[in-house]
Amino acid sequence: MSDDARAAMLARIRRAIADGAPRHGAHGVSAHDDAPALVRGVPLDAATCIARLVHRVEEYRAHVEVTTHDALPAAIAARVAMRGARTLVIPADLPVAWRPAGVALREDHALDVATLDAVDGVITGCRLAIAETGTIVLDGGAAQGRRAISLLPDWHCCVVFASQVVGDVPDAVRALAAAGSLSRPQTWISGPSATSDIELDRVEGVHGPRTLEVLVVRDARRQGAASSVIAAATGRPPASAA
Amino acid sequence: MTGIGTRPGRPLPRFEALAPARLDDAQLRRNLGKATATIRGKRQTVVDELPHWEALREEGRAAKAAVLAELDVRLEQLEARVRAAGGQVHWAPTAADATRIVGDIAARHAAREVIKVKSITTDEIRLNEALAARGIVATETDLAELIIQLAGEPSSHILVPAIHKNRSEIRELFVARLGQGDLTDEPRALAGAARRHLRAKFLSVPMAVSGANFAVAETGAVCVVESEGNGRMCLTLPRVLVTVMGIEKVVASWDDLGTMLQLLPRSSTGERMNPYTSIWTGVTPGDGPEEFHLVLLDNGRTQVLADSVGRQALQCIRCSACLNVCPVYERTGGHAYASVYPGPIGAILTPQLLGVEQADSLPYASTLCGACYDVCPVKINIPEVLVHLRGRAVERQAAGAGTHPYPRLERLAMRLAAWAFGSTTRYTLATRVARVALRLLGGGGAVTRLPGYGARWTAVRDLPPPPAQSFRDWWDART
Numbered sequence: 001m002s003d004d005a006r007a008a009m010l011a012r013i014r015r016a017i018a019d020g021a022p023r024h025g026a027h028g029v030s031a032h033d034d035a036p037a038l039v040r041g042v043p044l045d046a047a048t049c050i051a052r053l054v055h056r057v058e059e060y061r062a063h064v065e066v067t068t069h070d071a072l073p074a075a076i077a078a079r080v081a082m083r084g085a086r087t088l089v090i091p092a093d094l095p096v097a098w099r100p101a102g103v104a105l106r107e108d109h110a111l112d113v114a115t116l117d118a119v120d121g122v123i124t125g126c127r128l129a130i131a132e133t134g135t136i137v138l139d140g141g142a143a144q145g146r147r148a149i150s151l152l153p154d155w156h157c158c159v160v161f162a163s164q165v166v167g168d169v170p171d172a173v174r175a176l177a178a179a180g181s182l183s184r185p186q187t188w189i190s191g192p193s194a195t196s197d198i199e200l201d202r203v204e205g206v207h208g209p210r211t212l213e214v215l216v217v218r219d220a221r222r223q224g225a226a227s228s229v230i231a232a233a234t235g236r237p238p239a240s241a242a
Numbered sequence: 243m244t245g246i247g248t249r250p251g252r253p254l255p256r257f258e259a260l261a262p263a264r265l266d267d268a269q270l271r272r273n274l275g276k277a278t279a280t281i282r283g284k285r286q287t288v289v290d291e292l293p294h295w296e297a298l299r300e301e302g303r304a305a306k307a308a309v310l311a312e313l314d315v316r317l318e319q320l321e322a323r324v325r326a327a328g329g330q331v332h333w334a335p336t337a338a339d340a341t342r343i344v345g346d347i348a349a350r351h352a353a354r355e356v357i358k359v360k361s362i363t364t365d366e367i368r369l370n371e372a373l374a375a376r377g378i379v380a381t382e383t384d385l386a387e388l389i390i391q392l393a394g395e396p397s398s399h400i401l402v403p404a405i406h407k408n409r410s411e412i413r414e415l416f417v418a419r420l421g422q423g424d425l426t427d428e429p430r431a432l433a434g435a436a437r438r439h440l441r442a443k444f445l446s447v448p449m450a451v452s453g454a455n456f457a458v459a460e461t462g463a464v465c466v467v468e469s470e471g472n473g474r475m476c477l478t479l480p481r482v483l484v485t486v487m488g489i490e491k492v493v494a495s496w497d498d499l500g501t502m503l504q505l506l507p508r509s510s511t512g513e514r515m516n517p518y519t520s521i522w523t524g525v526t527p528g529d530g531p532e533e534f535h536l537v538l539l540d541n542g543r544t545q546v547l548a549d550s551v552g553r554q555a556l557q558c559i560r561c562s563a564c565l566n567v568c569p570v571y572e573r574t575g576g577h578a579y580a581s582v583y584p585g586p587i588g589a590i591l592t593p594q595l596l597g598v599e600q601a602d603s604l605p606y607a608s609t610l611c612g613a614c615y616d617v618c619p620v621k622i623n624i625p626e627v628l629v630h631l632r633g634r635a636v637e638r639q640a641a642g643a644g645t646h647p648y649p650r651l652e653r654l655a656m657r658l659a660a661w662a663f664g665s666t667t668r669y670t671l672a673t674r675v676a677r678v679a680l681r682l683l684g685g686g687g688a689v690t691r692l693p694g695y696g697a698r699w700t701a702v703r704d705l706p707p708p709p710a711q712s713f714r715d716w717w718d719a720r721t
């Protein structure tokens with residue numbers, strides 16, 4: 001029955017396109033293997049990349065702060081204190097240095113949704129961030145956890161290393177491919193939850209976290225941040241710093 | 243009156259019959275005028291920011307045209323990848339097939355309620371009604387969809403289905419239907435009311451239904467673009483996820499997806515990027531639903547694909563930019579189009595999906611000004627398709643099969659015009675006769691009333707006074 005439906009639909013498609021429009025006809029091969037290079041914006045240098053990310057995330061009315069590797073724990077603690085959070089959920093592999101003292105931390109080992117709904121916030125890392133659009137991309141990899149933990153709590157604090165910042169969307173796609181992330185569950189986050197459904201006015205805060213805080217770490221210790229940002233902006237993947 | 247037509251096999255109500263009541267609704271026109279002006283401004287700002295915008299549009303057009311030209315291959319590839327990643331793929335030639343498939347999945351899981359992410363495709367196939375007939379409640383979770391579901395009204399815009407309602411109308415609705423008495427009409431308060439209302443459902447309902455903005459053939463990834471987080475809730479919390487996707491939503495590669503993700507948010511909400519984009523491939527153990535179904539829907543799309551001029555309508559990424567710039571849409575609103583696809587894209591998509599005979603007034607719901615073509619992020623030449631479809635409507639009319647109210651009179655007038663324009667003598671004679679006639683009718687001034695069928699024209703506009711001398715007479719006289 002459903003095999004019949006499949007065969008019928010494919011036959012109708014083949015009849016419809018039989019008028020000779022050009023076909024790549026390549027099974028399993030990316031359409032762009034032999035395609036012209038992608039359209040790109042002006043490449044950004046490292047400093048501009050970070051500045052633009054900060055500006056763009058701010059425009060979504062999220063809180064952004066540029067910090068250093070050494071100052072990161074204090075920066076996280078300050079944000080938690082300012083928020084007045086008492087219970088936080090964290091991915092089980094969140095680096096120890098990112099875990100604030102003085103609050104109850106729930107490591108996520110398949111916590112149920114009621115628990116996730118009841119905590120005050122969540123701290124995660126990310127796979128990468130996109131400067132041009134002010135986007136952070138989570139793929140469930142290191143220090144990120146599964147999708148539900150960055151969704152149900154009302155406050156999300158996300159740590160981004162300068163080496164994870166790419167220039168624009170095409171760079172992000174290439175970097176995700178290089179990191180083997182294409183088939184992982186991804187969430188691209190650009191500011192806090194919002195809606196434009198009432199008179200087309202952007203209002204923050206519907207179902208996702210209503211407050212987003214992004215901490216950008218300038219000097220990742222293990223590599224020269226600046227050089228890898230440039231690498232990212234030119235389309236080569238950045239090394240993961242998380 | 244949701245769905246793509248009123249009832250299968252029955253023609254849509256004519257646009258010119260539905261439009262006048264909307265034109266007389268001052269509140270509607272104020273709401274629409276304000277909303278479309280806002281969104282036009284926002285779109286322009288973020289588009290102007292990218293010096294390579296035109297090149298991006300061309301990249302988007304080319305990617306979509308290429309995938310349509312090999313749609314069979316790409317769909318088979320998508321199917322194989324989704325299956326390999328633990329998902330199940332279903333093929334639905336018609337709306338009835340698609341709703342049966344979704345209903346069967348719900349029945350298998352004994353789901354009495356499903357939560358939904360805004361999806362025009364499921365509106366097109368009337369999924370909610372079909373599920374209701376099987377005793378299954380479909381709850382819309384997108385704020386605008388919730389608003390119109392509570393109001394019992396159809397959508398009037400692709401992106402903002404409740405664009406015809408202003409904040410105080412929405413507040414009254416929420417107070418009456420959600421029982422939240424102490425509500426102000428601040429958008430923030432209204433959004434908070436929706437958050438409270440839906441939270442428990444997100445945490446407990448076992449099955450969700452979504453549409454898809456894109457699916458990537460090379461890896462089997464499916465992508466949903468949204469703002470509120472209700473999409474993320476539906477896509478990650480329930481145990482079972484069913485995605486209903488028109489076959490034209492597939493793109494070949496991740497590079498193509500990247501192109502679309504640059505074009506769509508800037509064109510639709512006028513943002514550099516929408517708040518949330520979810521991309522998933524099949525099933526991921528420990529993260530998200532345990533069961534994923536992808537329903538590939540035809541429902542007239544292969545018929546559109548077979549028309550070499552009209553098929554470009556399938557490139558559409560549903561950004562709604564063409565609605566927001568359309569002078570006709572801005573004045574009549576979406577309901578005059580009598581279909582889930584309103585505005586310029588609706589005027590070319592609906593008649594093709596249903597067959598021109600079901601909706602032959604829609605290709606005329608346009609001034610052919612071309613503003614839609616200028617903004618379309620995938621460069622669909624909407625005026626070209628409109629003219630093409632008018633041609634098909636006229637052919638049907640000539641064959642005696644159309645629904646035009648005055649077919650014979652129109653044909654007679656056209657034939658007369660063709661005859662007059664066919665020779666210089668006849669043309670000169672015709673302009674002289676017309677000048678005399680207009681002067682008699684207007685008493686030397688503007689003509690405010692034409693006799694007979696011409697009265698329909700002068701009911702809404704005047705004809706200017708005829709010139710004393712035609713251009714040709716003036717030209718002859720000056721030498």
Ligand code: SF4
Nearest residue numbers: 558559561562564618
């Ligand atoms: S036709 Fe073009 S402008 Fe209109 S909704 Fe589709 S993609 Fe957007």
